[in-house]
Amino acid sequence: MVRILSLAAMVLAIALGAQAAHNCQCLFSDGSHCCATSSAYGPGESCQTVCNGAVRSSDQKACSAGGKWSSVSGWNSQFRAGCNR
Secondary structure (H helix, E strand, O other): OHHHHHHHHHHHHHHHHHHHOEEEEEEOOOOOEEEEEEEOOHHHOOHHHHHOOOEEOOOOOEOOOOOOEEEOOHHHHOOOOEEEO
């Protein structure tokens, strides 16, 4: 019984954690990826807002696409360059 409850608690924690943040991939104006970021505000903050004025952290290059973005999974975003806002 304890194992079942532990498993249920873990699944619930993963589900709630996934809803608490979302990943955004900010794009350059040509559609290529600039950087990726996670928003701790979750769905309350749009990716367009996050990507508007984003700068790639590795070389300080501005994305300059007026908030253009695409969705990216948490797995893939960890391998992308991060964004500074």
